[in-house]
Amino acid sequence: MTIRKLFEPNSVAVVGASRDPEKLGHIVVKNLKEADFEGKIYPVNPETDEILDLKCYPSLKEAPKKTQLAVIVLPAQKVPSILKQCDENNVKNAIIVSGGFSEYDEEGEELEEEVLEIAKEMNIRILGPNCQGINNTSNGLCATWPLITKEGPLSIVTQSGTIAAALSNWAEEENIGVAKTAILGNKADIDEADLIDYLADDEETGVIGIYLDGVEKGRKFLEAARKAAEEKPVVVLKGGRSERGSKAVKSHTQSYAGKYEIFRSACRQEGLILVESVTEFYNVCKGIAALPQPEDSNTVIVTSSGGSGILAIDAAENLDVDLIDLSDRAVEKLDEVLPRECILSNPLDLTGSATAGMFDDSIKILARYKDINNLVVIVGDPIPGIADVIKERFDRLTIIPVMLGMGKEGLKEKLIDAGIPVFSDPALAMKVADAL
């Protein structure tokens, strides 16, 4: 059964809603409200009449019929009976935030099995249990925390609520924005493959970022990821790559990490992009989300900082980035407009005396050569006017801007405001060029 209504319900009940601002049952209602959820919100709590100015229902049964999604934040023991109420109300999608299931103890494991059986019998799809919910910025369904409302092309599927929160916070701060987020939890029913299938077809999703520590159904995951990767870039961060890490995976989500070498080569074969840290994960997702996709990987570095250019080149060594030589014709053209101190090769070093005009001239000339696909533009000092140069050329070329050593001039902010991603490490920019 489709999970479309999980992300696109016309109404959502929060079972275990609370008036206490510190409780998750309060935070979820508040985030739905503050994200301006387009549908109806039904807080469910037998002990109060209203929460955050919303009419509160004593039970799911008594909530308006045909509620399309239930978010359950009650203790584990109560979940089976709530699922039965879902059925009575005809709710077909449930997010079980509650912990205390298979991740907890044997009793919890049995409870999880019971929940799954009820759900199957009643044809209810479940995300979780022990999960941090979902977010759909396009309709304001922030059935998770923190509150993220900035729309954008990045969708995140993860086994870690924190990693989802980190990425979406950064993406909001840097004006990239988020399409959908889903935090898997124990994966009793819905797993990464189901979500990837949905996101592959989702028009708002431009790039899918996945954090997994364990993959039980490897073949199903790879099949879904392969199909998705045909539609849009899929970036994967895997936890439990080391022997000791894989042991910790078992404790974290009761899943089996497997051998990373096998996982890695399988992912590469299916065209997925692999990253190895949270920093890489965010930067690569951000780059793909916000940069125009180049036709090929031929890359030229244009820099005002010789040292940063060298570090970019060093980083390219183990990547599939082609640092092409400039053609004689291009060198000739550059030589006509640039001062003598510039080093006309790749990296094209405009030196510390670079001006916005020199960057502009260089980018204009390099843009004429069809065999150049990516420009990594490293701005080493605050250069007045540089933001306008990059903005002006951005839509017509894949420019990956790196800004280092900026002060309080607001040049970086100017680009971010225009929806242009800015990087602060030449090595990360090369990783982005590689991923594109």
Place this chain on the structure above:
Amino acid sequence: MTIRKLFEPNSVAVVGASRDPEKLGHIVVKNLKEADFEGKIYPVNPETDEILDLKCYPSLKEAPKKTQLAVIVLPAQKVPSILKQCDENNVKNAIIVSGGFSEYDEEGEELEEEVLEIAKEMNIRILGPNCQGINNTSNGLCATWPLITKEGPLSIVTQSGTIAAALSNWAEEENIGVAKTAILGNKADIDEADLIDYLADDEETGVIGIYLDGVEKGRKFLEAARKAAEEKPVVVLKGGRSERGSKAVKSHTQSYAGKYEIFRSACRQEGLILVESVTEFYNVCKGIAALPQPEDSNTVIVTSSGGSGILAIDAAENLDVDLIDLSDRAVEKLDEVLPRECILSNPLDLTGSATAGMFDDSIKILARYKDINNLVVIVGDPIPGIADVIKERFDRLTIIPVMLGMGKEGLKEKLIDAGIPVFSDPALAMKVADAL
């Protein structure tokens, strides 16, 4: 001859000072003034009487006698004659910011030789040419750009002005602060070894961060770095590690990158800390600058985010961090105070329901065990009160705080305001634990 007066002059002349706010000859005077330089500032320019309310001298000869440092920002051709004026004024230290020397062309190379000969004859020590100057925050000698005034333990020696600017900007923003910065340029006279010697003895310097792309006098460098490393941590980022990168080094600073494998093993043998990107460089320097040094490398991870804990462990795999097992006694004690869902191992996973009290209890208990030296404390959600817990325990233990998925609660800022470094990637935190 000592280079102490380069950093600690009682007076500085800026030869080529300018009234034009875009010129370096203006910016240097302005930065010296705004950094509140403790000594006298003498702008030198024959065409004006005052610059930024400072009396301007027509030539260095006419400036007050016994000026202790000259910063030269005039075209290359004029530098030899200025050096002769230095001698007449008895100036024994000069920073030659001007470019157009050996990095430029053969003529420039000859000019550089001439400058060096004059300097040797007249016993003048030179930083540069083609360099971005120096900064000493303790006396306000910001004879460079950008303007950085926040004092702290980090000193930077670099062949790249941009990398110095990036690190010192970040260190100022994050309340770490800078002691000294020196940007080498062409190294005609003063080289990295001279500066490292000076910084090894400098009381304000707690950690030395070095970026080099070429090392001509390898033995001299290693000898200086070894001695310095006996006094304080020395962190090294080397550009030109790859074959192609080493070619770019030649163009950048006319220096020879050498084989990285040889450089790396020599550095390791001398106790230097090696990093491989700007992000690692800054994070490791920041960690060492602001964290108390542990006695050993036994590390325990305390986390509210299972996934982040796993990523931290994965990152430790290729490092010398000892992720020790918790003793039975410690597990017993933790079991007494922590809720049942917590996973009592290393990482100690307090789960998503972690509170500041749970972190506090855990840190208190772990602090009792002498065989635990480092705590990597990963806060995966905004947890009210967590900043106070870390602040309270910080001075008595080496706590490396990682904060991910923070919103606008200001928890991170609270720590930064207290001079506590905060990291945003579990893998980088492990790199810091390793470096400590």
